[in-house]
Amino acid sequence: MSATLSASTLLAVPLAPLAGAVVAGLFGTKLGGNLIGRRATHSLTILGVLIAFILSAMTLNSVVSDGARFNATIYEWMTVGGLKMEIGFLVDGLTAMMMCVVTFVSLMVHIYTIGYMEEDEGYNRFFAYISLFTFSMLMLVMSNNMLQLFFGWEAVGVVSYLLIGFWYNRPTAIFANLKAFLVNRVGDFGFILGIGLVAAYAGTLNYGETFAKANELAKLGFPGTEWMLITVICICLFIGAMGKSAQFPLHVWLPDSMEGPTPISALIHAATMVTAGIFMVARMSPLFELSDTALSFVLVIGAITALFMGFLGIIQNDIKRVVAYSTLSQLGYMTVALGASAYSAAVFHLMTHAFFKALLFLGAGSVIIGMHHNQDIRWMGGVRKYMPITWITSLIGSLALIGTPLFAGFYSKDTIIEAVHETHLWGSGFAYFAVLAGVFVTAFYSFRMYFLVFHGKERFDQNPDAHHHDDGHGHHDDHHEPHESPWVVWLPLVLLAIPSVVIGFMTIQPMLFGDFFKDAIFIDSSKHEAMKELTEAFHSPMAMALHGLTAAPFWLALAGVVMAWYMYLINPALPAAIKRAFGPIYRLLENKYYMDWFNENVIARATRALGTGLWKGGDQGIIDGAIVNGSWKLVGRISGVVRWVQSGYIYHYAFAMLLGIFILMTYFVWFKR
Secondary structure (H helix, E strand, O other): OOOEOOHHHHHHHHHHHHHHHHHHHHHOOHHHOOOOOHHHHHHHHHHHHHHHHHHHHHHHHHHHHOOOEEEEEEEEEEEEOOEEEEEEEEEOHHHHHHHHHHHHHHHHHHHHHHHHOOOOOOHHHHHHHHHHHHHHHHHHHHEOEHHHHHHHHHHHHHHHHHHHOOOOOOHHHHHHHHHHHHHHHHHHHHHHHHHHHHHHHHOOOEHHHHHHOHHHHOOOEOOOOOOEHHHHHHHHHHHHHHHHOOOOOOOOHHHHHHHOOHHHHHHHHHHOHHHHHHHHHHHOHHHHOOOHHHHHHHHHHHHHHHHHHHHHHHOOOEHHHHHHHHHHHHHHHHHHHHHOOOHHHHHHHHHHHHHHHHHHHHHHHHHHHHOOOOOEHHHOOOHHHOOHHHHHHHHHHHHHHOOOOOOHHHHHHHHHHHHHHHOOOOOHHHHHHHHHHHHHHHHHHHHHHHHHHHOOOOOHHHOOOOOOOEOOOOOEOOOOOOOOOOHHHHHHHHHHHHHHHHHHHHHHHHHHHOOOOOOOOOOOOOOOOHHHHHHHHOOOHHHHHHHHOOOHHHHHHHHHHHHHHHHHHHOOHHHHHHHHHOHHHHHHHHOHHHHHHHHHHHHHHHHHHHHHHHHHHHHHHHHHHHHHHHHHHHHHHHHHHHHHHOOOOHHHHHHHHHHHHHHHHHHHHHHOO
16 A cells, blocks of 8 residues: 555545444434334344444554555535635544544444443444544544634534433433533633634634744734733643643533433543544644643643542442542543653553443443443452453453553553653642652542452342332342353453553554654654653563562552452451541542532532623613613604604794794893893
8 A cells, every 4th residue: 555545435434433333313213213123233233343343444554564645635525715615534543542542432332332221222223423423523523624623612512512411312312412511611611712822823724834833823922911822822722632632620520421321421421522622733743832831730730630620439329430430540641641741651551441441331332231230339249250251341341441560551651650750840749740640549449449349249139229220221120149241241341451451562553652643743852851761771571660660659459459358258347447438538439629619509500690781780780771761762852852842833843943933132231242
């Protein structure tokens, strides 16, 4: 294959899942009269995603082996003045890697859904949504301009809204999807301001043209302030990433989004959509490199998220929420890496995390099926002997998550911790403490969940909700014995477990220290030397793993595992005692730092008061009252006076003339003397 990629092949990647989604959505649901059955629906959508995955893998192969690249406009939508709005693809190492991650995880989720949603009435609708999501995400990562990036960005948001509220007769699901939508609007407002500033000052939305003008932009100030324009642009763009990638304080939507079916949690909230923000900042590295202020902001926000969201994972009892908080924490790690100018490390962690976190979510879903739709880890225990495949794959996922040497998560996580250690930006001291402490916290809550679910004595028969528990699919379950899930559920687990073990070892050399990202990510190594110093220290993946056994993160992770083992298997009375001793801290965590309370009672009420004020005072008072109604009343009054004067009688007019002459004479006699 030549060193250029064909546009038609690349077009087929997003269009194949779109075709599947359109057919399933139109003909597999009530909308089109249920013309095709379940088997046809899942076969078509899986085929679409499979085609996308195969083409993505071939593209990645061409990019790696032949150095193939693609950057061209596919379709020009319109030109406004000098601003071109177009659809185009940019394929380099970063895009090709993202395409493979998105399509592979999506394919696994599609297969898994056959087993997970088999009893659900919305089966075909669900497949239509997840294929549509895959299309949106591919459009986002493949774009070569900010207009298409924004299209993909909003499209994944819309599909995410549909999926979180998939069970639309549950009030909690409706509340959760509205919350996700509103919080993302806040982030997207910043994002579109950033894009607007780029369009206004660079005069283009194309990545390549924008980056070519980056140095000119860096010399400009933001009008009317002391700030640098580039800092404002980068912070606005990053606020978009804070919404999508759930960074503090815009993280509040992600834990609630667990109301959606589990396959969604794996696809959207672990592997793809929430990493869109990380991908976008890495893609914009030529701009971010020019503003240390923006990088410090990114670093500190990421550090807060990495540490404080991890603490919340410790006290969760819902199996999916534990994994959700670990996602928040890991997204914090990726953000910290971006702030330390280790963009490649952030994207590398994005990739390794996609595999093991999707594995953990799907493993959690498999446990939920096996436990007859009970999600509370307090009523599990001893599941290992009933569900051996789910057990071993979940253990692999947990080991990868906590950064066990040789596993995928170890390479990416340790690189991030080292990179933060090497950086000298403002806030790096706090960030280094946060990512180190986060290692212990992650290990503790991950293995708390693992031990409570798979080991210890069986507690299914003690579940207070079990006997009258309706699982959301409309049927009741009274027998408690767990059972291994069908092959369509465990096969994706096995296929995700393999990269969770080996992908870090295999790819760390080219991705971090080779030239895999050479045209995609730009680092000004004279100012930000973290990656340069890491490159000098790196010898081989094996040497890194051996060194990892002596480093602080490994011992912190080990301490977390041992502590979880002691507290939940050996001495189960201890957690309750700690909870009593640290009541106020526990309540603070239980209420999620009162962020939801603050949003609902302060921000929402203030917004509502402002809205009501504008409606009553502005709309009803000024616009309707003064302008619309006031204008006709004024005209009416004037015309009333004028009508009285224009009577039609001659003696009235004669009297008016005499009166006028009298007034004028008086005026001239008295005032003009």
